[in-house]
Amino acid sequence: MMAGWLDIVGMGGPATVQDGGRPGQMHHGVPPGGALVPELLARANRAVGNPWGAAALECLGPLELRARGRALRISVDGRDARALADGESLRVPAPERASVCYVAVDGGLDVPEVLGGRGTLLVARLGGHEGRVLKPGDSLPLGETRGPPESVDTDAVWDDAAPIRLVLGPDTENFDALMAASLLGSTFTVSSASDRVGMRLQGPALAHGDEGASTSRPMARGAIQVTLSGEPIILGPDHPTTGGYPLIATVIRADWGRLGARRPGATVEFHAVSQDEARDAWREHLRRFRGGA
Known part of the structure; x- marks a missing residue:
């Protein structure tokens, strides 16, 4: 099965690839990183069948995404999980209640693993997609679908x-x-x-x-x-x-x-x-x- 790609079509605010973090690297001067709001990352990932800490998008504003190479299942903060056909686009609104929102895709974002994590560390320009904030025209590789979707309660976040x-x-x-x-x-x-x-x-x-x-x-x-x-x-x-x-x-x-x-x-x-x-x-x-x- 072709893993496929997630294309960044448009953006109205900064977005980066983030995951569950890269613990155990402090002795190299590398902080653990990870999601700013881990609960929302967990809910988004589990809604599409991923492990809680799989790589996903952490977004401060709206963006437009497009599936390429395969159909995919996508979730924003664990809500509104839906299927996206190959070539179909989706507009993700700006975060409504939190400082950020998380967009997870079944299989996770298969960006290279660096020092045990896939998340972006902007201060060191490593991880994520070329160690930087995403921009229109970027294409992110997707991993293989792993398991069935499930739900997780995050009411306490709010x-x-x-x-x-x-x-x-x-x-x-x-x-x-x-x-x-x-x-x-x-x-x-x-x-x-x-x-x-x-x-x-x-x-x-x-x-x-x-x-x-x-x-x-x-x-x-x-x-x-x-x-x-x-x-x-x-x-x-x-x-x-x-x-x-x-x-x-x-x-x-x-x-x-x-x-x-x-x-x-x-x-x-x-x-x-x-x-x-x-x-x-x-x-x-x-x-x-x-x-x-």
Whole structure:
């Protein structure tokens, strides 16, 4: 069976190829990457019979796609899964509720695997399609169809009013006690300067006594760095692998998607949990969105 191609006919906003990430490469200076909203990637992939982390399109705006070489099954965020005949086009609307949407095709996007992943890492120009943002005229190869479609519940992604859960530390001693209270008791706003490297928050400054002389150390997605000006930055999937700003807290892994789904201008509030609660939340997250995989 011919694998086929997915042609990019038109675009109204940036789009890249993303997948479940490339863990285990931090020692090479390569962040894990992965979908900004993993829950929506999982739902889109499972709706067309793919493993949850197969390569798909992560889109910030509308685009027009065309099937070439074979008929295919396509899904946007796991909704409106439909068949597309060879040569047929589909217009994908801009994301409606989240910051991004995901377009998955049965068999996945068969772009080359680089360092264990197919996702685009723009800061290093690797992965995806030529390591860059897609443009009209690009053609993406498709893999072989794998299995039957299934559904996955992602309602929790859209609980916009729920606080984002975090674990305080490891550098709380660098902050006045009032700063941790301010983090947990204030409402922040997502800045338009946010991207896949980090989400910048506008709100009360979180003053600290660190003058930037700290030794650089490994970073992780979800870590909340605080700059010298007191601005909190929550590290995203394409975060630097090391950094020296103090870390007031870390967003738990189960809430990465709920946070990443928030658009610029959206509000963010935080709630502190224990490490045991964070582990329990992650186990439940795996069961719901990845089918335990």
